[in-house]
Amino acid sequence: MVVLRALVGxxxxxxxxxxxxxASAALFVLVPSVESDAFPSAGLPAETQSxxxxxxxxxFPDADVSAxxxxxxxxxEPLTDEDEAAVxxxxxxxxxxxxxxxAVRPQLSEDRTAALVVVPVDGADVEADLAGTADHFRALAAEDLxxxxxxxxxxxxxxxxxxxxxFAGADLRLxxxxxxxxxxxxxxxxxxPLLWLVPLAVVGTADGLARVVVAPLAELAGLPVDASISGILSVLVFGAGTNYALLLVARYREELTRQSDRHAAMLTAVRSAGxxxxxxxxxxxxxxxxxxLASLQGxxxxxxxxxxGVGIAMVFALLVLPAxxxxxxxxxxxxxxxxxxxxGEERRAGAWERLGRGVARRPVLVAVAAVVGIAVLALGLGGYRVGLSQTEQLTGDPxxxxxxxxLDRSFSAGLSGGVDVLVPSEEVPAATERVQAVEGVESVRPGTEHEDLTRLTVTTSAAPQSEQAFEVVRALRATLADDPALAGSLVGGSDATALDTLDAAEDDLRLVVPLILGVVALVLLVLLRSALAPVLLIASVLGTFFASLGAGTWLFTTVWDFPALDANVTLYAFLFLIALGVDYNIFLTSRAREERARLGAREGMITALGSTGGVITSAGVLLAAxxxxxxxxxxxxxTQVGVIVCLGVLLDTLVVRTLLVPALAFLTRDAFWWPARRVTAPAPG
Incomplete structure (x- = not known):
């Protein structure tokens, strides 16, 4: 208490x-910058075949070759003779x-509507200057057509x-x-015109500091941060940091109406909201x-x-912002x-307090209506599917x-994909025969050899990283495993990597979801000191998650025409919605617990909703945006992560925290806070 009083003195x-x-200036200047990868890498566990x-x-001798x-x-339209000569x-x-x-020879499609030129390229040159290499080939191919x-x-x-x-310029744009x-x-x-500048400056500094500090620390841990992670980090720091700022400022403003000394008011605000x-x-x-604990490095x-990043945002909200x-x-x-x-000045009941009293009068009706609404939104999960092909991972039409x-129309869709099979060199003829017999395989070409292993380059009829390509990879692995002489063969390449990434993402989801729920339950138990309240709160945010995932799935498939969700979207959406959704319930119920001590369970919840309703709604709308x-x-x-979390936060803020949680608290009364002792509300007057 003495330290806290000194900090806001x-x-x-x-x-x-x-x-x-x-300290911030020193870190900005002294921490070495780390250049992040342009795009996410697979980061698969070493034991996967790919x-x-x-x-x-x-x-292998041709290891550093791209195409x-x-x-x-x-x-x-069919190509003319002049077109073919130009190609x-x-x-x-x-x-x-x-x-x-x-090896560079033009290929004409059977219907003569397209031509293809495959150019082997030194992989080192591509890695050194991907954009320059790509632009050079584009310019060279387009010349004199x-x-x-x-x-x-x-x-x-x-x-x-x-x-x-x-991702180019993504950080600045975001x-x-x-x-x-x-x-x-x-x-x-x-x-x-003035107040908004202070929270924005504090949170903006926290975000800048997170950008500077996080990348080197992650690099030291062997977990490089790519552009997609940097984007999510910035959004999360700004969203969470601003939420914390809104809660603190609201409580500070409330205390300024009770105390003339602003330092004492801030002390009370930090003690209460902190x-x-x-x-x-x-x-x-x-x-x-x-x-x-996940298997994917990403x-x-x-x-x-x-x-x-969240830790930095929290420190700035609790220390720098009050000062x-x-x-x-x-x-x-x-x-x-x-x-x-x-x-003795009469305090007028606000809109949120009036809403709380309305919910208290009809808690059963409110709870049932909210649950039905959530269930209806969750029906969108009927179209839930995971896995995007290579051509479905970018919006627009690159x-x-x-x-x-x-290529899909005029040649083999699998020409731009990649399936590499490593087989024992002495078994190449048998392996080639088995691979060629797999449905969906168009051609098999034996390649280079290294340490008794030979590379078979497989061309399929399936679009790269599509479900059809995954079926081919699964069939290849199964047919090779069936032959004892080929049991040690391995199937990799870009299509196999995408399949293994999808499988690993599902494993991570099954592993991490119970852990996140356990963390949330533990924090709620410690904070609220109640057995029933955490169960109801977790159930409410789980309902929010399924409803927002269902609504998002419906929007993606019917409005945006996305055929499926990306591999990690479900895990990321679950993580952010459960953790951030519980935030607002923490803000509401911690205040309700504080007010319950003097007003009783019913009036305490009404007062808490009246006090926090405006700020939590503002915070939720801001976080969703x-x-x-x-x-x-x-x-x-x-895009999918952003939309699902946006929908979920709005649903949690406007329905679950505003209506469902208070209704459940009114229905269960003092049992909501069990095993805390019953508090008798003071008599009016």
Whole structure:
């Protein structure tokens, strides 16, 4: 208590601000920058077949070879003789850029509506300058083409460049849109031209510090942070940090109407709201840390990075923001400066308190209506499916996707995919025969050999990373495992990697979900000291999750025409909705527990809803808007996470926390707080 009083005191507040500025500036200057990957890597467990194949192929003679696939077409019309001559000329020019020019030959489709030139490329050159390599091949292929003949780049280089371009400038774009959204909503919430600047500056500094500190720490832990994780980190820090700021400012404003000394008012505000903010931030951080037990490296990196980010946001909300607010004084709230109410001055019931009394009068009706509404939204799960093909992972219509459609129509869809099979060298003929017999396999080509293993390059008829491609991979693994002589064979490549990633994501979901629920239950038990309340609160946020996932699935399949969810979307949506959804219940029920001690269970909940209703609704709308910002990136997975979390937060804020949880509390009365002793409400007057 002495320390807390000093931190918000007349001198202590200035000291805290000074130390925060100095420490932040030092970290910004001294912490070495770490360049994040342009796009997410698979990060599969080493024991998966695709990871083993990738590791073994690094030792093969042709390990460092990639491929550029150039497609030529004129909108489905047959190519002319002039077109074919131009394609031949372009193939000759492209061959000069390949380490194996003899392998570069134009291929015409059977219906002569398209031509394909496959250019083997040095992988080291691609890794050193992906964008430059892709642009060079695009320019070279498009040079001197007849009018109406178009070229497009696809394959490993084309898709990688389009994914990388999708994240190019993502951090700045997300930051600018997020700051704009937060600023507008803070101004609307506070109705002050000054007050919004302080929370925004504090949270913005926390976000900048998280960006600087998190990447090097994750790198030290062997968990590099890619662009997608950086985007989610920024959204989470801004969303959670602003939520904590809204709660603290609301309680501070309330105390300023009771106390003339702003330092004493802030002391009371931090003592009252601080435990709820700490419990909320702790719940989110601990839930995120459960991802460290996941098998996918990307999930572990997200968990570590975002847990550190939330921790930084929580520290700034509990230490720096109170100091900044008291230093600025009451005038910061202008033109609605809170004044101390005279003793005996009548307090008017607000809209949220009136709503609470309405719920208290008909708790059964309210609870049933809310549950039915949630159940209706959850019906959208009937269309739930996981797994996007390579062409379905980006929004818009990038060049590589357009070219892939031409391949699907005129050539083999699997030409731009990748299935590599490693078999014992002495069993190549038998392995080739078995592989060729698998349904969906179009061709098998024996390749290079290394340490008694031979690489078979398999072309399938399935689109890359589609369910049909996964069926081919499963069938290949099964048929090779059936032969004792080929039991040690391995099936890898990009299609197998996508399948193993999907399977690993499902394993992570089954592992992490119970852990997150356990963390949330433990925090609620400690904070509320009740056995029944945590059960009801967890049930309510689970209902929110299924409803938002169902509503999101319906929107994706009927409005946006996304055929399925990306592999990690369900896990990320569950994590954020459960952890952040419990936040608002923590804010409400911790205040209800505080008020119950003097007013009783019923009046305590009504007063808590009246006191926190406005700020929690503002916080929920703001958090939903911030997560919706993820949709500015042309990446389907991030759009899906943003939409589902946005829907879930709005549902939790406007229905579950506002109506369902109070109704359940009114129905269960003092049993809601069991085993805490019963509190008798004071007599009126």
């Amino acid at each position: 007349r001198v202590g507040a200035w000291v805290v601000l000074g130390l925060a500025v100095v 990871a083993q194949v990738e590791a073994l192929l690094e030792e 550029a696939l150039l497609v030529f077409e004129r909108g489905g 031949a000329a372009r193939a000759e020019a492209l061959a000069a850029e390949s380490p194996t020019p003899q 007849p009018e109406g003949l178009r070229s497009a780049l696809t394959g490993p280089i084309g898709f990688s460049d389009d994914v990388s371009s999708a 930051l600018l849109v997020t700051v704009g959204v937060v600023a507008v909503l803070l101004i609307a919430t506070y109705r002050s 435990p709820a903010i700490a419990a909320s931030g702790g719940t989110v951080a601990l839930s995120l840390l459960t991802l460290l 999930n572990r990196a997200l968990g570590l990075a975002c847990a550190l 900044a607010l008291v230093v600025c004084g009451r005038g910061l709230f202008w033109p609605f400066v809170p004044r101390v109410q005279a003793e 060049e590589s996707v357009q070219a892939q459609r031409v 911030v997560f919706a910002v993820l949709g500015v990136l042309p990446v389907v997975a991030l």
